[in-house]
Amino acid sequence: MAKVSIGLRGWRFEEDEIFSDDEELKPLDEIPEDPRERLLRLVSLVEEPCDVCYLDYGEEEIHRCNEAQIVYGEPDGEVLLCPEHEPDLLYWFREEGGSDHKGSVEFADRFHEWVAAGNEAPEGYGSVEHVEEDPDGLPDLPDQQEVQERLEADFEGERIDILELAGQEERDGEEITEEELADSDLDLSADYPSDR
Numbered sequence: 001m002a003k004v005s006i007g008l009r010g011w012r013f014e015e016d017e018i019f020s021d022d023e024e025l026k027p028l029d030e031i032p033e034d035p036r037e038r039l040l041r042l043v044s045l046v047e048e049p050c051d052v053c054y055l056d057y058g059e060e061e062i063h064r065c066n067e068a069q070i071v072y073g074e075p076d077g078e079v080l081l082c083p084e085h086e087p088d089l090l091y092w093f094r095e096e097g098g099s100d101h102k103g104s105v106e107f108a109d110r111f112h113e114w115v116a117a118g119n120e121a122p123e124g125y126g127s128v129e130h131v132e133e134d135p136d137g138l139p140d141l142p143d144q145q146e147v148q149e150r151l152e153a154d155f156e157g158e159r160i161d162i163l164e165l166a167g168q169e170e171r172d173g174e175e176i177t178e179e180e181l182a183d184s185d186l187d188l189s190a191d192y193p194s195d196r
């Protein structure tokens with residue numbers, strides 16, 4: 001069975017548990033409980049900021065945070081990351097005892113504490129490729145970026161249905177205009193503190 005990521009890479013789903021034979025998303029009541037829980041959680045996480053960026057900038061400067069592209073951990077105890085900050089999580093997991101919290105909802109809290117204490121991966125640490133050499137490393141190793149992107153495209157039209165089913169509501173009144181987004185991109189490239 002093929003495993004796929006949707007929306008954010010990291011969490012993996014058995015393709016035929018969530019997609020029908022014609023590659024449409026299955027009705028939620030036909031999806032087993034565990035992947036359904038992850039799927040619904042995932043929908044609420046897409047477009048959230050990277051946790052490490054957020055710890056750096058806080059709510060006041062949330063526009064400077066990168067949007068998360070990666071999710072590790074368990075639903076409700078997950079860590080969201082941008083590619084720039086993924087090495088911090090990998091380093092903590094592999095070298096700083098983070099793997100002790102694998103599968104626990106404490107996973108995210110422990111990582112956040114480590115980051116908040118001023119820790120980060122050494123410069124140039126660990127690309128994803130580096131970790132993929134170790135099959136016992138992180139759970140749900142991201143790979144198959146292309147598969148994910150294809151599925152994201154397919155998934156786009158289903159997203160609103162899922163939001164409705166999940167009882168989620170689109171955030172009102174805080175939608176960022178494209179102009180603000182462009183400005184914030186400029187800010188990010190000009191002011192971002194380092195190329196870690």
Ligand SMILES: [Zn+2]
Nearest residue numbers: 050053082085
């Ligand atoms: Zn980040």
